[in-house]
Amino acid sequence: MEYIPRIGDGVLASRLRSAPMVVVEGPRACGKTELARRQAASVVRFDVDGAARAAAELNPSAILDLPRPVLLDEWQFAPSIWNQARRQSDDAGGVGHFILTGSAVPPDDRTRHSGVGRVSRFRLRPMSLFELGHSTGEASLEALFARDSGHGTGRPELALPDVIEMVCRGGWPATATADTESAVDYVRDQIEEICRTDIASLEGPRHDPVRMRHLLVSLARNVATEARLETLSADVAEAGETITTETVAAYLRSLQRLYVVEEQRHWSVSLRSRSRLRKSPKRHFADPSLAAAALGAGMARLGRDMELLGLLFESLVVRDLRICAEPLRASVFHYRDNTGLEADAVIEHPDGRWIAVEVKLGGQRAIESAARSLLRLRDRVDTDRTGEPAALVIVTATGYPLTRPDGVSVIPVTALGP
Structure with missing residues (x-):
């Protein structure tokens, strides 16, 4: 299916220029993955890849040490990756390291850093x-x-x-x-x-x-x-x-x-x-x-x-x-x-x-x-x-x-x- 340009394309590009991590939130099937893939250098699919979910717990560097920006798709299936990505962003400095997409807000986790000063969020909705x-x-x-x-x-x-x-x-x-x-x-x-x-x-x-x-x-x-x-x-x-x-x-x-x-x-x-x-x-x-x-x-x-x-x-x-x-x-x-x-x-x-x-x-x-x-x-x-x-x-x-x-x-x- 041919990709239809989105207003969110420009939004994502702008946010990657200003923040280390960009979180794209929105309902399932609204096009988050395809939008993010077009600007990502590497892709990790947590919703369909059990090995990726295991690596997020046991060896997160195998996922995060990829060409950037890295798309961490449906990251709520591996919520521990949040703190790992935040830490690597801090260590590397600069902007545009990770894109995290999510179709659901994960349950509250007191160990997860809020992301203040490191994360830019925007909501992707179905097409206008x-x-x-x-x-x-x-x-x-x-x-x-x-x-x-x-x-x-x-x-x-x-x-x-x-x-x-x-x-x-x-x-x-x-x-x-x-x-x-x-x-x-x-x-x-x-x-x-x-x-x-x-x-x-x-x-x-x-x-x-x-x-x-x-x-x-x-x-x-x-x-x-x-x-x-x-x-x-x-x-x-x-x-x-x-x-x-x-x-x-x-x-x-x-x-x-x-x-x-x-x-x-x-x-x-x-x-x-x-x-x-x-x-x-x-x-x-x-x-x-x-x-x-x-x-x-x-x-x-x-x-x-x-x-x-x-x-x-x-x-x-x-x-x-x-x-x-x-x-x-x-x-x-x-x-x-x-x-x-x-x-x-x-x-x-x-x-x-x-x-x-x-x-x-x-x-x-x-x-x-x-x-x-x-x-x-x-x-x-x-x-x-x-x-x-x-x-x-x-x-x-x-x-x-x-x-x-x-x-x-x-x-x-x-x-x-x-």
């Missing part, structure tokens, strides 16, 4: 529409931070049925060129593997695959929301499986360790008004296709259920914003206060610049409402401390890029890029 060739990238996130209002005028390449297809297919490298039916089957198989194999591979409390399956369905129903643990527990109970909120929390931690579920934390900001910030995170799957597969929601159902499609589309946009934000080391939050004012995403640059984003499938009424919300948010934030927003953006499923007279940019997801 820009990487898949479905976005022109004319609306660059970097340009938005630079207050460049030019977003292109080209005709969007996708209609709403195409966007639904992208939600169901997902951004998995293995199915980038497959037909839609095969791609959807691939994601459904991933859901089953998560419940039966991936969760079982984690050390710690045992997980019931049936309860985990019902929890995934509940998470999918509540994707891109601030659903409480009690809500998720009640959903699972309705399916006939009793589960406590403590167990839900433990299962969620396991899904986060596998990078299957990712929280979108609230934006901490000073406000001019007496409004109080809501601090609950939103939850997203690593890819919206996982949520659709968990629900068994195909293209026909999503075409009829605009509410569910809207949530899944928001999750797709958040995925793409996170991917495009990675080269800038920017973070993607959400905003909600006690008055109900919210923004689906707030992208914060390390230097403090920020962009507020609302996500809408389309329609003039929805766009007008979103624009009013963004302008209210701008007025509510204490810009004396944070500065004026670099951009206020409405991301839509279809349509044309434009900047409204009030300064709000309307950008179809088919134009979004890094």
Whole structure:
């Protein structure tokens, strides 16, 4: 299968120039190994090579004394290699010694050095529409931070049925060129593997695959929301499986360790008004296709259920914003206060610049409402401390890029890029 260039290629190259060890984290099958192999001089596969796992314990130099950078693939299968790699990096000095990829966070190990000052981490996610060739990238996130209002005028390449297809297919490298039916089957198989194999591979409390399956369905129903643990527990109970909120929390931690579920934390900001910030995170799957597969929601159902499609589309946009934000080391939050004012995403640059984003499938009424919300948010934030927003953006499923007279940019997801 021909390699499709990734935004993460540049991120990895940059991190190798600045840190002795680079850790590439992300869900299984998102393309970590292939991305890292292209920049590694040597490769050690701990997930499939038992001899390598034994050598990590008995003779680590046999693995680490290879041409560098050395890719230590799925290093969590040989967690003792962490301290060994860190020590060799210290002894050698300089940068770009090791690339460690991992599809799961290993269990806590007090003997493992934290890596502060030696390690650079970044999250690789499934592919964005820009990487898949479905976005022109004319609306660059970097340009938005630079207050460049030019977003292109080209005709969007996708209609709403195409966007639904992208939600169901997902951004998995293995199915980038497959037909839609095969791609959807691939994601459904991933859901089953998560419940039966991936969760079982984690050390710690045992997980019931049936309860985990019902929890995934509940998470999918509540994707891109601030659903409480009690809500998720009640959903699972309705399916006939009793589960406590403590167990839900433990299962969620396991899904986060596998990078299957990712929280979108609230934006901490000073406000001019007496409004109080809501601090609950939103939850997203690593890819919206996982949520659709968990629900068994195909293209026909999503075409009829605009509410569910809207949530899944928001999750797709958040995925793409996170991917495009990675080269800038920017973070993607959400905003909600006690008055109900919210923004689906707030992208914060390390230097403090920020962009507020609302996500809408389309329609003039929805766009007008979103624009009013963004302008209210701008007025509510204490810009004396944070500065004026670099951009206020409405991301839509279809349509044309434009900047409204009030300064709000309307950008179809088919134009979004890094």
